[in-house]
Amino acid sequence: MTTTNYDPRILKAPHPVPGAPDNWKRFFSFNTDAKVIGIQYIATSLFFLLVGGLLAMIVRGELITPPADLVDPSVYNGLYTMHGTVMLFLFLFPILNGFNNLLIPTMIGAPDMAFPKLNAAAFWLVPLFAVVLMGSFFAPGGPASSGWWSYPPMSLQNPLNHFLNGQFLWILAVALSGISSIMGAVNFVTTIIRMRAPGMGFFKMPIFVWTAWAAQTIQLVGLPALTGGAVMLLFDLSFGTSFFRPEGGGDPVLFQHFFWFYSHPAVYVLVLPVFGIFSELFPVYARKPLFGYRFVAIASFGITFLSLIVWVHHMFYSGTPMWMRNLFMATTMLIAVPTGVKVFAWLGTLWKGNLRLSTPMLFCLGGLFNFIFAGITGVMLATVPIDVHVGNTYFVVAHFHYVIFNTIGFGVFAGIYHWFPKFTGRMYYEGLGKVHFALTFMGATLNWLPLHWAGLLGMPRRVASYDPEFAIWNVIASIGAFMLGVASIPFILNMVSSWARGPQAPPNPWRAIGLEWLLPSPPPAENFEDDIPTVISEPYGYGLGHPLVEDEAFYVRRSQEA
């Protein structure tokens, strides 16, 4: 087929490599290579980002005018429920597991995950529950429409009395997602603890690995509570039990405890790896060591610990006693401390740096800017008297989208651009990347900044129609949402065309420090194979002039020859 000389190892490489035989079919198989699985996760979740985004645009289309005139209110409720569910369970969790798969083994010098088959099984559960969830659009009576919280007794009202209803399929999908996430978490934690390169003590691990570890620990502790709650909800819905049915002596608020015990920390499962991405990228593009590496590393587990004891702040006005409200207000506000340590460390990293504003750096800076804002509204929401006013209003919607899209989403895009050359072997187009950033930043700001005011004025969340005094904020928000839809065009164009015909990527295009950058682009199947480097320095030694590993020149040379 071609006469290009390539390293025979490339035959084993899981990616299409210029000149090598086309091996795209691997991405559609039960492949146990973490790098294939990582790309499977990321491609699947980007597809569902489009699905969730489309649902969001219908929602924002409905909300551009005060009355419910685009879709029936029952349809609106199903659409926003599915928007949240798709974005969380089919976009954010899978895409971050994609990063875990690509980055954990390469960053710690492991050949693969500890349990490759479990890893592949965890991934293939994603398309499975995606089919269940998407199939629920065709269930009698439509999909689940009680919001992603699925609070009983609302979620237990099965209007058509079909056994196979949208809510049933929703719970099934969420439970499968939980199983997949637990399988992933076992794998990631084991890999991080057991399979680091020689010399890589915990305090020589890259921050992304620290944050992935901290995040996956939450999965292991919290997910069983949600899964237990979901099973009880399923039994109430389908088999006549009354764990949460008041008429049978059950307590609806009990479900809220089960739900938020996991679902609040879940935000930290998502945001911690993004803190990791920020901590990896700021040093590269500011050409400076990460400020206070050890503090940033330890702060990750500070966040993990605190995240597990804040869940009642979602129930400040559910009839929770005062001592409990005061306690959980204090714990919630305490999270600002370890988070602040990270934010100040990033600012310290930027200070006196030599900044290169490429696309990943722009997304990181934009994400940090938005995150500082989201952190401040977060402390406001933790304040009981303020939460009693703005809880369950658009202030909350605006706050959590500032976290979940304007911070986590931005970090995810930054990570995709930054590691794209490493794992595809191709460079992306910088110009298209910058257009993507500009549209995303403007769209996201227009979409969510104004909604804070709608919430302060008293617009409840989850409404299909609203009083005319809220119209102005909603019109601006809808324009922002459509702009975000447009922003996906340069992104898709960039990803597809650069992967197909972008310039070939060198092993280390960003002059970054890290084990993954000592590998060829894309890395061979088993990464370092038999020559695993011995780590001798802390990561992020920019400008310090000491090598990261023993005999670094050998690895650099080998990565360039591959």
Next chain:
Amino acid sequence: MTSTAPKNGPNIGSIVVISIAIAINLAIAKLMATWSYSWFPPQASSAAAYVDDLFALETGIGSFIFFGCTGVMGWVLLFNRAGKYDESDGAPIEGNTILEIIWTVIPLLLVFAIAFTSMKVNDTLNALGPKQKYAIGADTSALLSADPLAQVGPIQVIARQWSWEFRYPDGVRSSELHLPIDQRVNLQLQSEDVIHSFYVPAFRLKQDIVPGSLISYSLTPTREGRFRLRDAMFSGAYMSVNQSNVIVESEQAYSDWLKRSAKQALQPGLDPGRVLYDRRIARGDKGWATVPPAPAPMVNDPGDPSIPHDA
């Protein structure tokens, strides 16, 4: 650890720049805090001013932090950008333990101060309007004596999919909540189906109504007017229209209204979901499944939703 400060002692120039920056930031924070009062509906209950003050305090502190941090970002973006072919590294600063301690301890003290202030506001608000949740079937005498300081009530608030009903002590029933100004009223909230939430933005008050529980809830309206009552907990298909009004009026107007209403015969009250549901049925029941609305409450005064509300 290396330090960011030059070896030859503090630089006068940078101290001046930093002092000016902090002064400007403080001024902006003060402006933001003042401005934040205009982001709310009018203050119509005794609780509202406390909430707004606390929010202004946090807006001030938050603005100082936000503009301080983003100011640093703006500074490095202006002055620390690499030239096109500049591949050199930045200053190799690895950290600074003193700074780390400062920016751990100061935020720690700050959040404790905010939490402590908020707890005090919690106590104040609890004294102004205590709330207590009782399981239905529990000792009802506890409920009846829930708020001995209340001057009006208890008024029963019944939430349904998707309507509100108010029952006054003398037996009058209405679809809009009438309250006399400056009098502490005790409400007893209950839901007949799913979780609803009693939310009056002008009062800055919100309380979930959990089926299977009775919630005693007190408040004092302080401003005459017609304020929106919204269902703030998602309660199914027509939750968005499950709204009513709270009419705060003079004591005289309130007792006149009670007398007038007592003479009116019971009639179907406000039932905003019904209109939409009937329209849906007329169009062939298209859309995704929903439970039908509960029957309209029978009330003496159905109110008039067409009168514009104040907030």
